[in-house]
Amino acid sequence: MTADTASPASIPRHSELVEERLVCWYFLAALAFLFVSMLGGFLMGFQLIRHNPLSGIELLSPGRWRMVHTNAIAYGFLANAFLGILHWVVPRLTLRPVLSRGLSYAIFFVWQGVVLATAVGILLGEAQGLEWGETPVWIDPVAQAGLLLVAINFMAPIVRVQGPIYVTLWYFIAALVWTFLTYAMGNFVPQYFVSGTAAGAVGGLFIHDLVGLFVTPLGWGMMYYFVPILLGKPIWSHGLSLVGFWGLAFFYPLQGIHHFLYTPIPMFLQYGAVVSTIAVELVVTTVIINFFGTLRGRGSEFWTNLPIRWFYTGMVFYFLTCLQCSLQVTLTFQQLIHFTDWVVGHAHLVMFGVFSMWQLGVMTYLFPRLLKQDWHSRRLCEWHFWLSAGGILVMASDLTLAGLFQGWSWMGLMHWDHSVEISQPFWVARLFAGLAIFGGQMCFAWNLFQTWQAARRERSAEAAPAAGLAI
Amino acid sequence: MFETKSGIFFVAGLAFFAFAFLSNALVPALMYRDVPEQTAEQVVNGNVLFQLEDLAQRYPEAFRTAWGDAPVEEAAAAEWYVKTGAEALREGRKIYVGEGCWHCHSQFVRPVSNESRRWGPVSESPEYQNELQRPVMFGTRRVGPDLSREGGRRSNDWHAVHFFRPTDLSPGSPMPEYPWLFDGAADRPNRRGLALLVYVQWLGSWLDSYPYYETYLPSDLKDVELPAAAAQ
Ligand code: HEM
Numbered sequence: 001m002t003a004d005t006a007s008p009a010s011i012p013r014h015s016e017l018v019e020e021r022l023v024c025w026y027f028l029a030a031l032a033f034l035f036v037s038m039l040g041g042f043l044m045g046f047q048l049i050r051h052n053p054l055s056g057i058e059l060l061s062p063g064r065w066r067m068v069h070t071n072a073i074a075y076g077f078l079a080n081a082f083l084g085i086l087h088w089v090v091p092r093l094t095l096r097p098v099l100s101r102g103l104s105y106a107i108f109f110v111w112q113g114v115v116l117a118t119a120v121g122i123l124l125g126e127a128q129g130l131e132w133g134e135t136p137v138w139i140d141p142v143a144q145a146g147l148l149l150v151a152i153n154f155m156a157p158i159v160r161v162q163g164p165i166y167v168t169l170w171y172f173i174a175a176l177v178w179t180f181l182t183y184a185m186g187n188f189v190p191q192y193f194v195s196g197t198a199a200g201a202v203g204g205l206f207i208h209d210l211v212g213l214f215v216t217p218l219g220w221g222m223m224y225y226f227v228p229i230l231l232g233k234p235i236w237s238h239g240l241s242l243v244g245f246w247g248l249a250f251f252y253p254l255q256g257i258h259h260f261l262y263t264p265i266p267m268f269l270q271y272g273a274v275v276s277t278i279a280v281e282l283v284v285t286t287v288i289i290n291f292f293g294t295l296r297g298r299g300s301e302f303w304t305n306l307p308i309r310w311f312y313t314g315m316v317f318y319f320l321t322c323l324q325c326s327l328q329v330t331l332t333f334q335q336l337i338h339f340t341d342w343v344v345g346h347a348h349l350v351m352f353g354v355f356s357m358w359q360l361g362v363m364t365y366l367f368p369r370l371l372k373q374d375w376h377s378r379r380l381c382e383w384h385f386w387l388s389a390g391g392i393l394v395m396a397s398d399l400t401l402a403g404l405f406q407g408w409s410w411m412g413l414m415h416w417d418h419s420v421e422i423s424q425p426f427w428v429a430r431l432f433a434g435l436a437i438f439g440g441q442m443c444f445a446w447n448l449f450q451t452w453q454a455a456r457r458e459r460s461a462e463a464a465p466a467a468g469l470a471i
Numbered sequence: 472m473f474e475t476k477s478g479i480f481f482v483a484g485l486a487f488f489a490f491a492f493l494s495n496a497l498v499p500a501l502m503y504r505d506v507p508e509q510t511a512e513q514v515v516n517g518n519v520l521f522q523l524e525d526l527a528q529r530y531p532e533a534f535r536t537a538w539g540d541a542p543v544e545e546a547a548a549a550e551w552y553v554k555t556g557a558e559a560l561r562e563g564r565k566i567y568v569g570e571g572c573w574h575c576h577s578q579f580v581r582p583v584s585n586e587s588r589r590w591g592p593v594s595e596s597p598e599y600q601n602e603l604q605r606p607v608m609f610g611t612r613r614v615g616p617d618l619s620r621e622g623g624r625r626s627n628d629w630h631a632v633h634f635f636r637p638t639d640l641s642p643g644s645p646m647p648e649y650p651w652l653f654d655g656a657a658d659r660p661n662r663r664g665l666a667l668l669v670y671v672q673w674l675g676s677w678l679d680s681y682p683y684y685e686t687y688l689p690s691d692l693k694d695v696e697l698p699a700a701a702a703q
Contacts, residue, residue: 338581
């Protein structure tokens with residue numbers, strides 16, 4: 001797309017560009033952490049319904065596992081999957097390999113070390129008091145260095161592209177810069193430089209930027225890459241792509257304080273965050289329109305093409321999340337729903353319903369290419385999709401409703417226990433929804449294992465004639 | 472600019488980020504630069520000292536194992552208590568963070584939703600200008616109630632029993648048990664348990680309206696007979 005000036009003869013072959021083994025490793029690491037994270041979610045979920053079978057064991061403290069739950073998702077699942085996807089997309093799009101293969105492998109191991117150390121540190125009670133940044137303070141510098149290396153490794157091929165670059169790369173360049181800056185800001189400023197209310201403002205920026213400037217641009221960047229390839233047609237409107245990117249880049253970083261409305265943070269800053277949040281909802285709508293414009297005329301692919309179904313379901317959830325957000329960000333709604341399960345529902349909807357769905361869609365598309373083997377079972381792929389989509393839909397609606405009831409209970413000055421009691425049925429339902437999501441991922445893991453086995457059998461069958469004499 | 476590498480790198484990547492950081496993080500930091508940040512020693516107030524002495528009396532052995540004995544001489548004792556209090560606050564905060572208490576309890580009272588009637592005065596910035604709010608413990612989720620005005624609301628032994636097994640005091644509580652903060656029984660908190668008690672009792676102790684204070688007066692009755700129901 002970008003390097004269309006290159007003559008066919010000079011286009012490097014795929015095997016020179018993409019280190020497939022590494023992509024595969026990243027995906028497997030991501031899935032492993034996804035399972036760890038889900039187990040943490042279950043532990044906390046069972047604690048909430050007062051049936052924690054593992055109560056009273058220090059290393060299984062539900063509070064610690066709740067932090068493992070969110071950190072394993074952010075740094076273990078999402079980040080690993082993105083790194084794998086970047087290793088596929090960036091070289092293919094720029095027609096140049098990453099800076100260094102050795103560096104890529106080094107980053108892989110450093111990053112797994114960072115995530116494991118984070119989990120161990122949190123389980124030993126060493127967490128840092130910053131939401132999403134619970135990584136113990138002594139790991140932060142390593143993670144920071146890792147992010148710098150990631151940026152250098154991927155920027156090397158990108159800077160050598162001539163002329164205007166494709167939408168995907170806009171998002172990727174920005175994400176590489178932002179992720180580095182966001183991590184530095186969030187983990188060091190409130191720890192070492194400011195305290196109190198100002199630290200709260202930075203903390204809000206950090207939580208928000210992690211979603212908005214790390215996960216979101218990488219997510220949309222890969223959508224702009226995979227959707228046109230899968231549909232075999234260009235993105236509907238280049239103008240809307242521009243609006244979407246620049247709107248996001250300008251308005252997204254300005255919203256951090258909307259996580260701390262009605263705190264002692266000055267009110268004019270809170271208003272600013274609310275207004276820019278609503279602005280970004282409009283921007284998001286243009287992006288969604290652009291993608292549905294692209295799908296137009298090819299709607300049936302939604303049912304037949306599995307990755308496309310994952311992607312567009314994620315986009316529908318994205319729209320729902322943003323709709324929810326444009327309500328909840330208003331001060332009126334905040335009075336009721338802040339601190340409640342509404343927010344937790346929102347978090348699951350965006351983290352699982354949108355970004356994880358996209359990544360799982362990419363994995364569904366790439367694993368057969370990495371393993372050179374079709375999926376063992378299309379049926380299991382379908383189960384994976386429907387259990388995930390159904391599970392998250394139930395979980396998010398359940399928690400959203402729960403949040404409303406909790407908010408009314410508190411506002412009505414009921415005894416605190418009342419809000420806990422009325423939440424019980426919702427918390428039980430959440431666990432069942434979680435079970436569905438978990439079951440979906442089990443189908444995926446089993447399917448993947450079978451596919452891998454089949455690929456191995458096939459390869460040894462190919463190798464057999466040559467080796468046949470020796471047997 | 473809109474589709475070039477440098478435009479995206481410098482304008483979207485660096486400039487927009489910097490603009491957001493300046494307007495959303497630097498502005499509040501500058502606004503509060505004149506409110507000095509207190510150290511843990513400075514926030515050990517009379518109420519915290521009272522709780523410390525209470526702990527020393529209720530759990531003498533545990534207290535001695537954790538922090539040793541207070542000097543006999545009065546001035547030295549006062550200094551010792553402040554130092555010990557600060558140490559306990561730092562350690563208590565670390566446990567509060569490490570156990571993820573802040574993911575179930577907030578530490579700010581909002582001016583809406585009747586919160587000031589439930590918990591006391593609405594939170595203000597100067598309350599957070601201290602070492603123990605670095606990073607700040609606002610919190611984002613309330614499974615349990617806000618704790619920013621918790622100090623003095625309950626007695627130390629209430630908290631101890633509650634941390635040991637919350638359901639003993641609050642049947643149906645989803646709050647986890649923390650037996651590792653104790654040496655086997657609710658009346659034997661270990662050093663970590665004591666530190667967490669001090670931290671929780673510190674919350675809100677700086678306010679004029681320090682609420683619902685349980686006065687600890689040694690009873691002059693010897694061997695009080697409890698009614699059968701309460702003794703269970
Ligand atoms: C599979 C079953 C899952 C269960 C049972 C589960 C359960 C939970 C529970 C109990 C909490 C704490 C909520 C609270 O404090 O009230 C939580 C928080 C969270 N979970 Fe999950 N979860 C699951 C899967 C996931 C997945 C797959 C993701 C993301 C991809 C995810 C992302 C999050 C996030 C971001 C939060 C933090 C919410 C906040 O602080 O507002 N969870 N989850």
